[in-house]
Amino acid sequence: MLHLPALIIDLTLILGAAAAVTLIFKRLKQPVVLGYIIAGLIIGPSFNLFPTILETDSIKIWADIGVIFLLFGLGLEFSFKRLIKVGGVAIVTALTEVTLTMGVGFGLGRLLGWNTIDSLFLGGILAIASTTIIIRAFDELGVKNQKFASVVTGVLVIEDLVAVLLMVMLSTVAVSKTFAGGEMIMSVLKLAFFLVLWFVSGIFFLPTLLQKLRLLLNDETLLIVSLALCFLMVALATYVGFSPALGAFIMGSILAETTKAERIEHLLKSVKNLFGAIFFISVGMLIDPQMMVQYALPIFAATLVLLFAKPLFVVFGATLAGQPLRIAMQSGMSLSQIGEFSFIIAALGLSLNVTSSFLYPIAVAVSVITTFTTPYMIRLSEPVYKTIEGRLPQNIKNLLAKYSLGTQNISEVSDWKKVLRFYLINVIVFSVIIVFIIILSTKYLEPLFSGYEWSRVITVMVSLAVLAPFLWALAFRRTQRQAYANVWINPARRRPLIMLLFSRVLLAVFYIGFLFHRLFSPKIALMGVVVASIILLILSRRIKAFYGQIELRFLTNYHARETETDSKVIPTPWDTHITSFVLSPQSPYIGKTLFEARLREDFGINIAAIERGDLLINIPNRFEHLYPHDNLMVIGTDEQLNKFNKHLDDSVNETPTVDIKKHVALHQFTVGSRSPLISKSIRISKIRERSKGLVVGIERNGQRLLNPESDMLFEEDDKVWIVGNEKRIQILLKELAD
Template identity: 55%
Template sequence: MTHLPNLITDLGLILVAAGITTLLFKWLKQPLVLGYIIAGLLVGPHTALFPTIIETENINIWAEIGVIFLLFSLGLEFSFKKLVKVGGASSIMALVEVVVMLLLGYVTGKILGWSTMDSIFLGGILSISSTTIIIRAFEELGVKSQRFAGLVFGVLIVEDLVAILLLVLLSTVAVSQQFAGAEMLEAVLKLAFFLLLWFLAGIFIIPTFLRKASKLLNDEMLLIISLGLCLLMVILAAQVGFSPALGAFIMGSILAETTKAEKIEHLVAPVKDLFGAIFFVSVGLLINPETLVTYAGPIALITVVTLAGKFLSITSGGLVAGQGLKTSIQSGMSVSQIGEFSFIIATLGLTLNVTSDFLYPVAVAVSAITTFTTPYMIRLSEPLYKSVEAMLPDKWKASLSEYSSGAQTISTTSDWRLVLRSYALNLVIYSVIIIGIVMLSARFVNPLITKNVVPGNLGDLLTTAVTLVFMAPFLWALAVYHPQKEAMGRIWANKNYRSLIIVLEFSRIVIAILFIGFLLHQFFSVQVAIVVGLVIVALLAVFSQKIQDFYIRIETRFMNNLNAREISDAAKMHHTLTPWDAHLTSFDVSPESAVAGKSLVELQIREVYGVNVAVIERGRRTITAPTRNERILPGDRIYVFGTDDQMETFRQLMEAEVELEMNGQHDKEDIRLQKLLVTAGSPLLHTTIREAGVREKTKGLIVGVEKNGRRILNPDSNLVFEEGDIVWIVGSPWRISKLEAARQENVS
């Protein structure tokens, strides 16, 4: 009889149990993750009702592979560009939640008499919500299009990055067994350094490689290469001292910026599902039902802390960020659960042997309970908001409304802010690249050259020359490059600021010279380094133009790779919609454009210019074949079909700016939510909204009216203003002040 390895027997048992339980959970309309966990519980060593797996050690290896592919898939959906686009409100809410839950988890663990490490890891487990469960709940309840859902998605994106940071910090704490401030800061800086370095190098190299090899890539090859890159980054992360899961997440986020991202995500999905199922089943394998009974009290307490803590922290963060009471409460009720990353953090504690055996099953039990409660929490969010609003004093509601309105103000960006931000960004990016090149050269290139090419000082000199060639374009960019030339020119025109600009420019040059010294210090004594450094500075000055051209090519390739998905999408649309001599061209609608805010019928685009607006892209929404009443809004991208001559005429319309009425200035207006009281002398008194002509006089929009204590949102144009009414207008304060002036004239 042929001997069957235990690994295959165990794997077959796991998959059969997982298949049966998930079918049951699908029929019950419950999250499949819970089905996997229960499957592991049934075939685990603590349950004798069913056949039990034999070698849990092998299954743990499969589970670790499952974590790698799970985070690889999360990285494909994450994208650092999405993180950059996340609003300030979502970032504030996420950070408030993480800090509050870390503290609550730690305090709860101490109250229960747990050890310091158990309490710390409990805080980490409770601080991250479940992306999978929330998205699925939103889809089932049909609330994905609501405002609070967008905020929650932003919170989840920030949480993903915070979870990666927590994995690093918790590993540091587990090794040192104490809160060492210097070690924690070093871990954070090390993580930030390698994250940025890997992302920059990955975006520069990998999309180019995939594009060059695209003709040779079929589905099989793309899958193999993607998984190979994933595991390569896993190895690299482990070598540096990070979690293997971190490497998988980083590679996923790099591939998310390529044109192959959606294809890779589709190909990897079955692999992720297989190993992800094994991971979640392995979670159930570690659960001892007796432990759940023994720790029923702590499980109940931690569940209450999770539900209440996440709700209060997110709601508070939303209010601090200037979101309305309703939006904040709905957001808080949506994220009151823990999930995938919580399991990974709990697994980290077990792997490092720093947490007690009971913490893992307790975390799983809390996750299961909060997963069940999530849909009900979301459904109850609106009734809860109405109850809270009814209980709040009018003064509090007025203060919240005023604070929220003020937070929505659209402000301008000064030239100084643009210049200083670009200086800081350049300093960070180029410093990371230069340090990375020097470290790579000292650790790998120099030993290779001195052992195999030229030994001794000549080998060091050759290494320095090779390293300098790679450093030169980034040294030039750090010392000379001006990404904000126009803003810099406007500041330089003011003689009072020229000395500050000179100091900034001199500082950049000094930092570049210090980096040259940093390179030379790796291979030479101080005296030799000074001489060689002077020679290098002279060579950089002589070949500055060639170095500049080299850098421009590098930057162009990087930006093309970074924006490859957007460029590809536009090219596909251009190709599929241009069968004749006429062609499709896209235009971005700037806020100052003369077409902004006008409907297609008002612009008479087809009649006057002979072109057709085929598509309007508005954020993540695509409007195909827009109707004549569709308005073109600032930030839209419109795709217009016509000939070259027609396009040129239409382009002039798109680039024409509206004439501003503010003394001929071309600055952005300060837009706020203003309130206006209708008094006896007001020109609005006894007129309808239509007759008052507020839109025409102030270019403002009436969004609400308070009449006899009753609030009317988006009132009808036939509503008549009465004395004592409070009118809420979105517009420019100086324009709305014209109505105030008119009221004073009527009184006088």
């Protein structure tokens, strides 16, 4: 009789339990992740009613693979472009919430008598909300198209990146057993160095590679290639001292910038679900009911932090970022749980043997409880807001409303700030590339020529040939030419600008000296720097042309995924926001003009744009007809959008972020005392014609008027909100300022 290996029997138990709980929890409309944890508890060593896993060590390896797939999938959904687009509101809210929650978690651990490392890991575990649970709850509750959902989604994006940073910092602290500031700073700088290096090199090489192999990439080969790249980055990250999970996340975020991202994500889904199930079941296997009873007090206290303190911190951060109280409270009560990243942080402590054994089961227990409470917290956010809002003094309400409106003012970035931003980005990116090439050449290239008489000279010549375009870019590259010209005209800014330009040249010379110093004596290095600098200056025109080809390749790859449907998160006035609806062929509005549809009159909404196949109609006029499958970019409040949604026979593509075209923007300006708009109506001022835009709101004497009539006259100090073509609006605002 054939003998089955114990691992196959264990997999039979795991997959059988996973299948059963999936069906049960789908029936109960509960998160499947929670079911996997319970399944792990049932087949784990703490529960003897059912067969138990035999080879727990092998299952832990499979679970580690599951972590890699989970982080790879999160990276595919993350992308660095999306990080740039989430906006200041999400950044301020997330950083405020994470910092305060970590502080409270650390304080709670110390209050319970835990050691410093356990308390620090508890803070990290409680700080990161669960993207999986929240997105699923939004789907089930039908709130994806509400404004607070976009804020929560942005916060989750920032939290993902913060979690990666936390893993590095906690590892450093755990290994050193101290809060050594120097070591933590070095770890963060090391992480930043490799993030820039991996991202730049990944964007330069991978899209080109995938494009050249496109005829060979069917579903099978694309899946294998993407997984090979994932595990290659896992190996690289581990080699330089980071966790395997970080490597998987980085490769996912790099591939997220390619045109194959959606296809890879689709192909990976089944594999990710399989190994993800094994990971979450292994989490459940580590639960010890006796330990949970023993540590009931910490579990209860940590749950209270998530249900009360963490929402309060989110409300504070969102309000600080300028969100209305209602949006802030809805966002806060949505982020009151922990999930996959918290498990990974807890598992990191165990793998490093620096945390106590009770911390992981506590994290699991708190996650199970808060997973159950998440839908109820989201539902209760509106009633809680109304209760608090009804009891707030009127002067506090006015103060919050004034502050919220003030923070939403969109001011143009000054030319000096543009120059400084370009300077920092340019110096950081090219310094990372240059330092990496120098280290690579002196550590690996020079030994290859060690048998030759002129080995060091050959190494320098090859290195300078590779470094030349990047040294030129560091010293002389300039993209913000108009900003530079405007700064140069200002005498007060001219001297600092000269110093910035000169410092870039000095930095390039320093790196040449750094290369020579690693290979020659100081005297020879000094002579080599002079000679090399002169040669590079003579060849600067050719070097510039070669660098232009490199930059063109990078920018082409970087923007390859961008189409006209790329989203851009933009601020909207008061409680309104932008979302999209696709008209079905059965919609009652098919064939009607916007004037006949009376969308503004019946629902109070405005149509910012219509996407029709490859055609994009920005700020359509009243005579524009509506056709089947038109994608309407609609601006309105949650109530107005929900009312409109109910009147559509079928609506899809409702997203929590703003699916508005990148050249459509919303701006706010104040009518000054000398403005030519004073005493003119919206129609007579011809704002629509001049800006290709639409006035969607006016605030006057504290009164907010959404969708003002075209015969309304402008008055001094009116705050006007206008949506339309970004460039045309900028021109209009400049004309009004003049």
